[in-house]
Amino acid sequence: MANTGGSRRARAQRRRVKRVAASGSDLTDAEWFAILDAWSVCAYCGAEGVALQRDCVLPISRGGRYTLDNVVPACRSCNASKSNDEVTSWMRRRRLDEPVFLLRWREIVVDLTTAAAESRSQTASAILEAEAMDVPAVDALLVERDDLHGRHS
Numbered sequence: 001m002a003n004t005g006g007s008r009r010a011r012a013q014r015r016r017v018k019r020v021a022a023s024g025s026d027l028t029d030a031e032w033f034a035i036l037d038a039w040s041v042c043a044y045c046g047a048e049g050v051a052l053q054r055d056c057v058l059p060i061s062r063g064g065r066y067t068l069d070n071v072v073p074a075c076r077s078c079n080a081s082k083s084n085d086e087v088t089s090w091m092r093r094r095r096l097d098e099p100v101f102l103l104r105w106r107e108i109v110v111d112l113t114t115a116a117a118e119s120r121s122q123t124a125s126a127i128l129e130a131e132a133m134d135v136p137a138v139d140a141l142l143v144e145r146d147d148l149h150g151r152h153s
C-alpha cells in the first residue's frame with residue numbers, strides 16, 4: 001500500500017518544528033516532566049486526572065518562549081481558552097485564582113531554575129515585576145477576592 005497520506009502531515013510537522021525552533025524553544029523533555037511533576041494538575045484551574053498540555057504563560061505571540069520559566073501544564077480547556085491572551089487578565093475574566101497561580105508559579109520556577117545548572121531567562125519575574133506582584137500585593141489581592149466572594153453569599 002502506497003503511503004500517500006503521510007507526506008502532507010510530515011510537511012506540517014516539519015513546519016511546526018521550524019516554527020517552534022524560531023520561537024527559541026529550549027525546553028527539554030526532562031524539563032517538561034519536571035514542570036509536570038511540580039504542578040501535577042492544570043496550573044490555571046487545578047483540574048486533576050486530565051491530559052495536560054504545554055502552555056506558554058507569556059504567549060509566543062507576545063514574545064514568550066518554550067522555556068523552563070514560561071511553560072506550565074494546562075488542561076485542554078484552559079489552553080484553548082487562554083490562547084494568545086495575557087495571563088492575568090485572562091484569569092480574571094475566567095474568575096480563576098490568579099494570585100494563587102502567580103505564587104505557585106513563582107515558587108515552582110524558583111525551584112526548577114535553582115535546580116537547573118544554567119541560568120535561564122526571567123519571564124516569571126518579569127511578569128511579576130510588571131504586575132508589581134510582590135508578596136504583600138498578592139496578599140492584598142487574596143483579601144480582595146475573599147471580600148468579593150463573601151458578598152456573593
Ligand SMILES: [Zn+2]
Nearest residue numbers: 042045075078
Ligand atoms: Zn485548566
